[in-house]
Amino acid sequence: MLGKKKIVAGAVLSMLLPLSAFAAEDAPLNASDRAAIVQTLVEKINANYIEPAVAERVGRAIASKHAKGGYASATSAKALSEALATDLREISGDKHFGARVVEGFRESTSAFEPLSRTQVDEWHDAVVRGGYGIEKIERLPGNVGYFELRNFGNPTFVGQAYTAAMMLLAGTDALIIDLRRNGGGTPMSSAYLISHFFPVGDRRHLSDMYVRPDNTTEQFWTVPTVAQRYDKPVYVLTSPRTFSAGEDFAYGIQAQKRGTVVGETTGGGANPVGWYSVGHDIAVAVPDSRTTNFVTKTSWDKAGVKPDIAVPAAQALQAAHAAILRSLAASAKDDKARTELQRLLAMVEKGETDKPVYILRGER
Known part of the structure; x- marks a missing residue:
């Protein structure tokens, strides 16, 4: 049975969810909403980030910025998620941090949670299309x-x-x-x-x-x-x-x-990362x-x-191809093969190609 592991990297979150999930309406946020989101975020980071000492530092910085009105201009879930994602990466130095709005996002309750048949099919189709x-x-x-x-x-x-x-x-x-x-x-x-x-x-x-x-x-x-x-x-x-x-x-x-x-x-x-809900359809990627x-x-x-x-x-x-041809030429078993590999090496080093050029009839 396939499951949604919390260790799945953020790069494939889109494969785990229906395409419609990312078409969420950009819900407005008031001051109370922002305060609740920031508080939840700090709690989730402290409880789950892989480096507890860094988690405390990040949490304090996010809470301090909020207290000073640093997120007051983020009046929508999308705007706040983008601001938080930027700050989380910059403060921690960890590029795996992220945040985005995902309609109906529900946090996994364990490291391995079974996916529904529909989710499996949608995920499979996305992989095949890609x-x-x-x-x-x-x-x-x-x-x-x-x-x-x-x-x-x-x-x-x-x-x-x-x-x-x-x-x-x-x-x-x-x-x-x-x-x-x-x-x-x-x-x-x-x-x-x-x-x-x-x-x-x-x-x-x-x-x-x-x-x-x-x-x-x-x-x-x-x-x-x-x-x-x-x-x-x-x-x-x-x-x-x-x-x-x-x-x-x-x-x-x-x-x-x-x-x-x-x-x-x-x-x-x-x-x-694990993906965590902080409210208002904001999903936060926390390296856990x-x-x-x-x-x-x-x-x-x-x-x-x-x-x-x-x-x-x-x-x-070009560098890898040249290194390979150089090695193959050095170990070639006969002069003919060695000469051909050296010819190809010279072309690769010059940035030339040995591929045929096709000219349509009438274009000569």
Whole structure:
């Protein structure tokens, strides 16, 4: 049975709720409404934010600003949610904080709450319409695979799509996974995808997640039942927009020494959120869990994932492709293959393409 886990990142809240939920009327708020919302928010942060000392500091700052009339101009739920979201991020330094108006929002009562059949169907349809988060699969010159992934959906929905993508890329000599525009999702799917890059029988403990509200810890391991495995070199592209579960994948594959990260330092959001109701249809994302990588015993929170090859994000694909071709040319088994790989490398380094240009009849 599918459930709505409180650890699901904010990037996929829209997949958990009907599209109509975001069309809520921008309800007006009076001074009493704002006071109640702020009080509830402070209570929820103190009770649930993963760092209690920071929670107290954030709560005091929000309450102090309200007492001084700092939110008096926020006369609607939308305006107040936007103001609170900005302040929560700035005061805490935690980019996972957020707030938005969601019509009829109801807070989960436990870390795992079953979804209705309608919610499951709507969530599934949204994932399918979004191509399972897969933006592009391509074979680049030199037999290099390219896999661009924009988000990590629930593994129940996306797992088979990931495996199908890996089947298409199975014959390549190296693989580039592009997470430069990956805003996050579920850590379960990050673990599912990374499972494709270890041999059958080589099960890895990836990370642990402590959930403060429930005082529980969940372990994340590679999935032994993943059918398709890939044993060639893996390069992961990152940018400051790479966030949350996207960072989890990049950090995990780097920590396990299974891949090379290329690009820029990522956004630095390692603490997954729970969504909490503070009244008037305002849902607030509070980072209530802590991820700890099993290998490093720490995480990328606030610091971000540091690339192994640091280049501007816009140049990361070119840099990774060139590094792969350089390595393949050095290990080529015959002169013909080596010469061809060196030719392709020269083109990639110049920013040229080896793809055919199609000219319609009559345009010559």
